[in-house]
Amino acid sequence: MSRKPKQPGISRRGLIGAAGAGAVLAVSPFRINLARAQEAPIRIGFPVPLTGPYGTEAQDQVNCAQLAIAEFNAGGGLNGRKAELVVRDDKLNPGEGATRALELIENEKVNFIVGSLSASVQLAVNNVTKERGIIYNSISQSDAINEAADFSKFTFHEAMTPHLTAGAVGRYVFPKFGKKVAFLTADYAYGHEMVRGFKKAGEAFGIEPLEDIRHPLATTDFSTLLPRIQAMKPDVLIISNFGRDQQIALKQATDFGLKKSIQIVAPILLYTGRQAAGAQAFQGVIGGTSYYWGVGDQVASAKALNEAFGKLYANKYPSDYGAMGYAGVRTLLEASKAAGSVETDKVIAAMEALKYDYYKGPQYYRKCDHQSVQSVFIIQSKAQGQRNPSDVFEVISTEAPNEANLRTCDELGHKA
Amino acid sequence: MAGLTLDLIALQLFTGVALGAVYVLLAIGLSLIFGMLTVVNFAHGAFYMLGAYAGLFLMTQGVNFWVCLLLVPLLVGGIGLAVERVLIRPLYGRGIDYPLLLTFGLSYVIVELVRIGFGKTGYPVDTPELLQGAVDIGVGYFPLYRLFVIGATAVILFGLWLFLERTSFGLIIRAGARDPEIIRVLGVNVRRVWLVVFGLGTGIAALAGLLAAPLQGVIPEMGGPVLAEAFVVTVVGGMGSLLGAVLAGLLVGIVVSITSLFAPEMAKVSIFALMAVVLLVRPQGFFGRAGLMS
Numbered sequence: 001m002s003r004k005p006k007q008p009g010i011s012r013r014g015l016i017g018a019a020g021a022g023a024v025l026a027v028s029p030f031r032i033n034l035a036r037a038q039e040a041p042i043r044i045g046f047p048v049p050l051t052g053p054y055g056t057e058a059q060d061q062v063n064c065a066q067l068a069i070a071e072f073n074a075g076g077g078l079n080g081r082k083a084e085l086v087v088r089d090d091k092l093n094p095g096e097g098a099t100r101a102l103e104l105i106e107n108e109k110v111n112f113i114v115g116s117l118s119a120s121v122q123l124a125v126n127n128v129t130k131e132r133g134i135i136y137n138s139i140s141q142s143d144a145i146n147e148a149a150d151f152s153k154f155t156f157h158e159a160m161t162p163h164l165t166a167g168a169v170g171r172y173v174f175p176k177f178g179k180k181v182a183f184l185t186a187d188y189a190y191g192h193e194m195v196r197g198f199k200k201a202g203e204a205f206g207i208e209p210l211e212d213i214r215h216p217l218a219t220t221d222f223s224t225l226l227p228r229i230q231a232m233k234p235d236v237l238i239i240s241n242f243g244r245d246q247q248i249a250l251k252q253a254t255d256f257g258l259k260k261s262i263q264i265v266a267p268i269l270l271y272t273g274r275q276a277a278g279a280q281a282f283q284g285v286i287g288g289t290s291y292y293w294g295v296g297d298q299v300a301s302a303k304a305l306n307e308a309f310g311k312l313y314a315n316k317y318p319s320d321y322g323a324m325g326y327a328g329v330r331t332l333l334e335a336s337k338a339a340g341s342v343e344t345d346k347v348i349a350a351m352e353a354l355k356y357d358y359y360k361g362p363q364y365y366r367k368c369d370h371q372s373v374q375s376v377f378i379i380q381s382k383a384q385g386q387r388n389p390s391d392v393f394e395v396i397s398t399e400a401p402n403e404a405n406l407r408t409c410d411e412l413g414h415k416a
Numbered sequence: 417m418a419g420l421t422l423d424l425i426a427l428q429l430f431t432g433v434a435l436g437a438v439y440v441l442l443a444i445g446l447s448l449i450f451g452m453l454t455v456v457n458f459a460h461g462a463f464y465m466l467g468a469y470a471g472l473f474l475m476t477q478g479v480n481f482w483v484c485l486l487l488v489p490l491l492v493g494g495i496g497l498a499v500e501r502v503l504i505r506p507l508y509g510r511g512i513d514y515p516l517l518l519t520f521g522l523s524y525v526i527v528e529l530v531r532i533g534f535g536k537t538g539y540p541v542d543t544p545e546l547l548q549g550a551v552d553i554g555v556g557y558f559p560l561y562r563l564f565v566i567g568a569t570a571v572i573l574f575g576l577w578l579f580l581e582r583t584s585f586g587l588i589i590r591a592g593a594r595d596p597e598i599i600r601v602l603g604v605n606v607r608r609v610w611l612v613v614f615g616l617g618t619g620i621a622a623l624a625g626l627l628a629a630p631l632q633g634v635i636p637e638m639g640g641p642v643l644a645e646a647f648v649v650t651v652v653g654g655m656g657s658l659l660g661a662v663l664a665g666l667l668v669g670i671v672v673s674i675t676s677l678f679a680p681e682m683a684k685v686s687i688f689a690l691m692a693v694v695l696l697v698r699p700q701g702f703f704g705r706a707g708l709m710s
Contacts, residue, residue, distance in 0.1 A: 053637070055536045056536060056537045187681050213680045214680055214681045215681070215683070216681060216683070216684045218641065219683075219684070220632055220638075220641055220642075221435060221438070221631070221632070223431050223434065223435055223559075224428065224431050224432065224435060224672055224673040224676035224683065225676050225680055225683075227424060227427040227428050227431055227556060228424065228428070228676075228677055230556065230557070231421065231423075231424045231556075244538065244633075244635060247538070247540075247632075247633060248633065251540075251631070251632065251633060252559075252631065252632070255543065255550065255559040255561060255562070255631075256550055256557065256558075256559055257549065257550035257557045257559070272537065275537070276538040276539065276540065276633065276635075277538075277540050277633055278539075278540025278541075278633070279540075280540070280542050280543075281633075
């Protein structure tokens with residue numbers, strides 16, 4: 001009963017709910033459990049798209065989140081109170097995501113929610129959690145979730161934003177490979193936000209944006225779009241799409257010989273995608289990532305995560321989105337520890353005060369929008385010299401955490 | 417639009433033809449089975465995917481791509497024979513929706529089995545070494561492998577035409593499609609003919625999948641969008657008409673390609689817009705026989 005509604009005052013629904021719950025408690029034998037409720041495990045709801053095109057990434061998110069839970073429990077929990085993960089399949093569908101979130105809150109009585117792997121699903125989940133006053137830590141990219149319209153004090157964003165990601169990649173690529181930039185973009189929020197980020201970052205370098213060619217989601221043949229891109233004669237081609245779209249686009253661009261004269265760039269290069277599409281398609285492509293296991297050579301916490309993950313999961317490495325699942329869960333658990341409680345307001349305050357380095361170097365949540373300020377890694381796909389089959393990228397640059405690379409609180413509509 | 421040269425339009429048209437060749441290959445097996453058996457095979461996309469996975473499996477066992485081109489259609493065609501014999505045959509004479517529902521369910525089973533066997537993640541399939549790279553075709557560079565796919569499609573079509581038009585078994589197939597009753601009265605084992613046709617159709621679907629694998633890699637769900645496209649081509653060309661499937665496939669390829677040049681976000685919709693227009697003007701498609709569905 002410690003959850004506070006988001007507005008001051010009590011809503012009618014909240015009042016009925018509270019009265020109902022009170023009545024039930026008063027008459028049921030359940031009330032004797034009330035004293036022991038403090039010892040009940042901390043429950044973290046975890047809706048991710050286990051089925052569908054991003055199933056592999058989602059499974060990795062779950063594996064990494066379980067690791068964070070296991071570490072927390074092995075470390076004694078919150079004064080002996082253990083944590084557990086309640087995993088649900090959001091099927092990459094906003095409606096399903098909202099339903100699962102509601103079910104997690106109502107039936108599973110989770111303390112926090114972490115999860116999602118799509119811009120639109122996380123916004124749907126966020127709508128539910130902010131209405132219910134439950135903390136939600138999103139582990140998928142989105143620009144909108146930090147904007148004043150969608151944000152609430154219960155919203156945290158552990159993932160990077162498209163603005164930050166595209167900006168970091170642009171700042172690396174534009175001075176090196178030329179000013180004429182063509183875009184091939186998946187026609188939905190993710191693609192649009194990435195292109196906006198690249199163009200914004202490009203202003204400082206005086207880039208000349210050529211056409212932005214948009215393709216529908218789940219395109220299996222890009223051949224008809226490629227002659228036109230070739231005819232534009234760009235220095236750089238930025239392909240902003242995700243999952244299988246990215247794999248096929250890169251494969252076919254390679255077949256059409258685009259790489260001979262054009263540097264191909266993607267805002268995010270996915271570890272799992274690179275493994276599914278192979279070295280040929282990704283060869284030489286430059287992109288950004290929130291995490292790649294090779295970062296462990298430079299960052300101690302990354303090395304520690306790799307080792308812990310490898311012990312639990314047969315010498316595999318955590319993927320980029322997986323590692324975010326780890327951080328998303330661990331931040332909340334550590335904040336609960338710091339707060340000495342799972343009370344929403346106390347945990348929010350502890351999250352805001354958190355200065356952490358769990359897997360990729362120093363991070364913290366910016367006060368105004370709860371965006372995790374973090375480093376961005378620029379990686380390039382390897383074709384040779386691999387140490388092992390998982391050694392697919394080379395970290396060619398690191399952009400240190402810097403609030404200046406995020407949109408300002410003002411821009412997002414947050415009043416100081 | 418800036419930079420719209422004649423060369424670009426020519427290259428775009430050629431790309432359309434190449435894409436059309438892939439569509440033709442997809443649709444031809446579907447059209448064959450429907451034309452001869454009046455079975456709407458919803459598992460077509462699943463057989464296409466099976467072809468790609470069979471090729472992948474054989475290649476990881478060290479079989480080279482060229483041998484796979486032979487083995488894969490035989491292997492998956494064999495599975496097709498078994499499916500016809502065990503699952504489809506009991507449903508003949510029961511109305512068109514029985515085999516439709518059966519194959520629809522079957523496609524889910526096949527996809528799920530492949531997920532269990534090979535995992536949910538896709539695999540890359542590298543272009544055969546001999547066919548890597550792009551060549552100058554006069555108006556611009558074009559991937560060698562796509563040229564090969566056009567050629568392979570032409571060879572498959574020619575072979576199919578020879579088989580149907582120039583062999584006595586082909587004659588029986590054609591006659592069986594027109595009037596199975598009379599053929600049976602003449603003492604021909606129609607069931608055997610249907611068995612072969614179903615195997616042939618699934619074999620071609622598998623070959624299409626194998627040829628598509630180096631273009632886009634393999635994934636258990638790869639047959640889904642393909643099924644939709646193959647249906648559009650079949651419907652536009654006229655259900656059951658092979659010539660119709662060929663012409664419609666090429667037309668769909670060109671329409672998609674030209675739409676992509678001017679309004680790329682419309683490319684996917686243009687396929688269905690084309691189908692709507694054709695159906696309004698000619699409900700049976702280009703060369704379809706009226707009343708086949710009834």
